[in-house]
Amino acid sequence: MTFKKxxxxxxxxLSGHEQDYTEGSIRKAVFLLAIPMILELSLESVFALVDIFFVSKLGPNAIASVGLTESVITLVYSMAIGLSVAATAVVARRVGEKNPKAAGHAGAQSILVAVVLSILVTIAGTIFAPHVLALMGASKEVIAEGSIFARIMFGGSVVIMLIFLINGIYRGAGNAAMAMKSLWIASAVNIILCPILIHFFGLKGAAIATVTGRTSGVLYQCYHLYKGNGIIKFTLLDFNFDPSVIKSIISIAWPATLQFIIASGSWIVVTRLVAETDGTNASAGYQLAMRNVVFFILPAWGLSNAAATLVGQNLGAKKFDRAEQSVNLTAKYNAFFMGFVMLIFLLFSKWIIRFFTIEPEVVKYGSLALKIMGSAYIFYGLGMVMSQALNGAGDTKTPTWINFICFWLIQIPLAYILANVFNLRSTGAFMSIPIAEGLLALAAWYYFRRGKWKEVKV
Structure with missing residues (x-):
């Protein structure tokens, strides 16, 4: 491909025009989908980095408050991502079948499910926020300072749900640029508001800025769903309760949600283990390392989402070989990218953490965590592509079982044994992460190669 091309x-x-990804060059299809998806999820990670950059100036207690809250909020992300996976799979399959009306109807039904779930999470989260922080091993000072932050973040669960879900709908339709633009808006609002609101309101200002930013992105999404001229366009009739479609969405969404809850649950356990074994400084350093890991994982996740869309649409068009070729090519690109990031983490971990804080103990733990977790980064990328390919086909149960085995049956016991039995403390907890991720990548690759995902009906 020449520079001009x-x-x-x-x-x-980036234009926002839908493409037919069941025809033409697979390399071009991956490129067209991946660019806006990478930018979309890179901007999602900007939320995390902007918050932690400004919050880090408030001290270790504030960093720990944000980190511990975010560890639990990932359960909300898990539900949002699970529904997003289901929406992408169903919408992509209908688009591949050249049935945009059914695609739009399925998207609207998934939004109904998301709103009901987010109301339940908001009520529980706002009531029990201090207890959640205590359960995570937070000190009394962290609970006192961080409870209001946690309540506001849980109160914004509905916009977390919707921004992920609606972007999943757009991705399924092949319009990744619209998903990207919504996060451009959300991130821009957050970046502008975060330092201002932290200056006036302290830690809770960061939460207000984040929720406000996400809300602006959701409003932009909703406007185009009703007024846009793309493949997916909602009408009020699409929101009439449809038990058969909702059942289909939930049957795909619940394993996908459980899949990410399993992964998030293991993160929560490791986060608590770090806090218990080495205290607030270790917890703060680990959170800074995780924010950077997430920052570089999300672009790779963008490539993985491209694979999910290509699998869904090509299965809908009955082009099974094209679906498989798309995944293999995407995995190759992701391996190159993640290998490069792995070298950055191994060589420059201390400089990366020092960008956020100069606290010596926090830098020590953060740089160590970043090196250890970054040592298997290439496996993270391969595992994501293969898992998302299975999800995009509607086979969400296989990746869920893989996650359960690798994270709960291997990572969590291993983290505890290394930290406490071998007395490696937080270092042992860090070490369990790349081991589990490496095994996950190999298992996901094996099941993808078996090819049973081609037989899944959506």
Whole structure:
């Protein structure tokens, strides 16, 4: 591909025009989908980095408050991502079948499910926020300072749910650029408001800025779902309760949700283990390391989402070989990217953590965590592509079982044994992460190669 063609393809990928990804060059299809998806999820990670950059100036207690809250909020993310996976799979399959009306109806039904779930989470989270922090091993000072932050974040559960879900709908339709633009808006609002509101309101200002930013992104999404001219366009009739469609969405969504809850649950256990074994400084350092891990994982996740869309649409068009070729090519690109990031983490971990804080103990733990977790980064990328390919086909149960075995049956016991039995403390907890991720990548690759995902009906 010449430089001129590359520039032309980038412009096309960012234009917001839907493409038929069941025809033409697979490399171009991956490129057109991946560019806006990478930018979309890179901007999602900007939320995390902007918050922690400004919050870190408030001290270790504030960093720990944000980190511990975010560890639990990932359960909300898990539900949102689970529904998003289901929406992408169903919408992509209907688009591949050339049935945009059914695709739009399925998207609207998934939103109904998301709203009901988010109301329940908001009520529980706002009531029990201090207890959640205590359960995570937070000190009394962290609970006192962080409870209001946690309540506001849980109160914004509905916009977390919707921004992930609606972007999943757009991705399924092949319009990754619209998903990207919604996060551009959300991130821009957050970046502007975060330092201002932290200056006036302290830690809770960070939460207000984040929720406000996400809300602006959701409003932009909803406007285009009703007024846009793309493949997916909602009407009020699409929101009429449809038990058969909701059942189909839930049957795909619940294993996908459980899949990410399993992963998030293991993160919560490791987070608590770090806090218990080495205290607030270790917890703060670990949170800074995790924010950077997430920052570089999300672009790779964007490539993985491209694979999910390509699998869904090509299965809908009965082009099984094309679906498989798309995944293999995406995995190759992701391996190159994650290998490069792995080298950055191994060589420059201390400088990366020092960008956020100069507290010596926090830097020590953060740089160590970043090195250890980054040592298997290439496996993270391969595992994500293979898992998302299975999810995009509607086979959400297989990755869920893989996650359960690798994270709960291997990572959590291993983290405890290394930290307490071998007395490696937080270092042992860090070490359990790349081991589990490496095993997950190998298992997901094996099941993808078996090819049973081609037989899944959605």
């Amino acid at each position: 590359i520039i032309s393809a980038i412009k096309l990928s």
